[in-house]
Amino acid sequence: MIHNLAKRAHDRNWTLDPVIRSLLDTDWYKLAMQQFIWRHFAGTRVRFTVINRTASVPLAEVLNEAELRAQLDHVRTLRFTKSELIWLAGNTFYGQHNIFSSGFIEWLSGLALPPYRLAREGDQFRLDFEGPWEEVTLWEIYALAILSELRTRRGYARLDEMDLDILFARAKARLWSKVERVTGVPGLRFADFGTRRRHSFLWQEYVVALLGARLPDIFSGTSNTYLAYKHNLEAIGTNAHELPMVLTALARRGQLRGCDLAGAQYEVMRLWQEMYGGAMRVMLPDTYGSTWFFRHAPDWAADWTGVRLDSKDPFTAGDEALAFFAAHGRDPREKLLIPSDSLDAQRMLGLHAYFGGRIQPGHGPEDFRNAADFHDPAKWVHVPRCRISAGIGTNLTNDVADCAPLPVPEFLPISLVCKVAEVEGQPAVKLSDNYAKATGPTEEVAYYRSVFGAEGVADLPVST
Template sequence: MIINLARRAHNHNWELDPITRSLLDTDFYKLLMLQFIWKHFPQMQTSFSVSNRSTHMRLGEIVSIDELREQLDQVRRLRYTRSELIWLAGNTFYGRRGIFESAFLDWLEKDFRLSDYELSVRDGQISLVFHGLWTETTMWEIYALSAINELKTRASLKRLSELELDILYARAKTKLWEKMARLRDVDELRVSDFGTRRRHSFLWQEYVVRAMADTLGGKFGGTSNTYLAYKHDLEAIGTNAHELPMALAAAADTDEELKAAQYKLLDLWQQTYYGALLIMLPDTFGTTQFLRDAPDWVADWTGQRADSKDPYVAGDEYIAWLKSRGRDPKSKLFIASDALDVDQIIGLHRHFSGRIRFSAGWGTLLTNDFRNCNPQGEDGFDPVSIVCKLDHADGRPTVKLSDNFRKAMGPREQVERYRRIFGLEGVADVPVIA
């Protein structure tokens, strides 16, 4: 596990250290969703776009657009290798083999391609858009976000001497160790790496994941990064994300169909997957309305992930809802995944202990916490809240309301329409960290 990160950073050559080394270098849920899309929506046309919610950070003036284009083009040249496909076919995921169909894996090998893209700088920000079949665009999300974040990192690294790089990484390693040391003594803890999209760099994420596995042992549930799971024999973690109900809602013709789209998605998902993969993400249009109006069979799903609501509130709400539907919360799983760090992970674990199974999906502040580590005292290594979201499906604009007013996305008139249909109950207004 000994990697001289400072020396590698000092001597960076992008051909030696491409940001994306494999098409598996993505969140596991993207592969699960890709198979779902390939199976149910192979002809849907979509577009995705990158948005920087940390508007004070003018990424278009920090990241070299030429270098970003080289990295994106390099990803488009990648193909799944035979050994990667064999691993996907034969490995056990969530206790089961055969999650990926042989026809899907054949398609990955022979026909999968990434769409083209449009890249420019507008008003100091990166403008990056992907158009094409949904099967061609969906995978760009993680590749694009990890490329932009790492190029931002590399731009800041170039300003440091080799000694300063040593200090930077020594401080970051110390901070990581102190976090792991606090978690190591927490009984029955379960925490996983969810940090690919906003990582400091691939090498740092790999270092962090191996350190977590070595230090936390069974408390470390695995990683959402499929390539690191493949490379280091770890559990691949992930289920689904917001783009699925967003697309189905955009395809709806009436207000009634729009309201029902969030449940239609779950019905299609449970026709495709089962067991531990039945984790709902109810906050696309607001968690409170989702639970209130959900068909009773939704309560039979394995668990819930909270991504934009205060996880204490979201977990308590889920437990109360399960009880009201006659289900035992202790048999269910609650996953928190929004801007977590050590204090909150420990606090949530204690809060839900004995009431529901709890797991933490630790993202940005696991794989990109270099705050106050820069020996030059600047904030160039602070993480930014950058997203790549579905914005059109078959020519219609998509909307994400979220449980946080500040995370709502979509054309203003469509956001207002969705808010009239879904309501505002349980929606808060809090700062977006990452």
């Protein structure tokens, strides 16, 4: 047994094991949104802030502040590399060439992340990112992934080498049981949306590489741009609440030309389709309540490709979306639903049964608890009501609770978000289809509700 002396010395020698290895290690939609912001709203001053919705976990006590600073500082030293920018410019996304303009790529090449503000407040951290929207926006995913993985590392500290080996053996066995469960289900499609709350970068990479290799017809790709780049996978993504939140906040102050508070989210769509069009036209209707959104949406919105379902019970939300298309005379079977809220394999298969096929008389979605049922034509025939493609996050990339041979509370995912809090010094607001997911100061939330109402809004448990 000859040891690799250089490796052994190096393994005990590092000063920082970076969580974020590349500026591409972010959701692809952040880059699509960043170009949108850079083109139309460059210089808009925003503040993003991290919110730990799992207040029972005292993050500032679990994590070491100096380590957190070191990781955040490291992100500020990163730059998009030449190879990465060539790939961004040359790759096709959703079948389209030249999604990113040469001007934007040129601007990206000089980008460095703006400063952060970190302070302790009780047993939590206050972590803010303030500056020009087109720069600040990228902080969201890096910050969340860092907090998530530093927590994981605290968990590792409870385990010896043998424990760690069992941890990953069981995590891989669990992952494989998911693969077996979905293998061969006709028409099933899903993507990895799990960058922000992943167990670790390396575990996400393992999961994504395995799914890419073993479920080539079912796993459509990953939201993680770096993993798509490194592993030759499709980069997947739609768009996020920050766009309507910022534009609506601007409209609230009369700073969005030609748009009032209620119309700003449709202005997002108008500008988005002008920039991207095609398959990237997937709307996110729940920022101020989906029911209100669909009732007031312009007819051209029904030309969009699909709808992302993010905070309402997805069975209800999907029916509502399909009814919108039908009411405007478009064929729902051509439309795409993307459920992305707290999905796991079980729920994904239930939604696939409900939207993706025809359930035979005497059987309901509850008959689809086992993937095997999908192979039984007596129960199920693949005659889709619409197209459906799930986005699975935490349950894919951070589903290792109970895999360690002893209890590790740090492996239980928490509900951590990084949301736009202020726009030009004024509060930003999200209402959502779920009261528990609303963000913004109480008075502002009340004002927004007076405009958008609360029809179709419910109280649902918030998981990760």
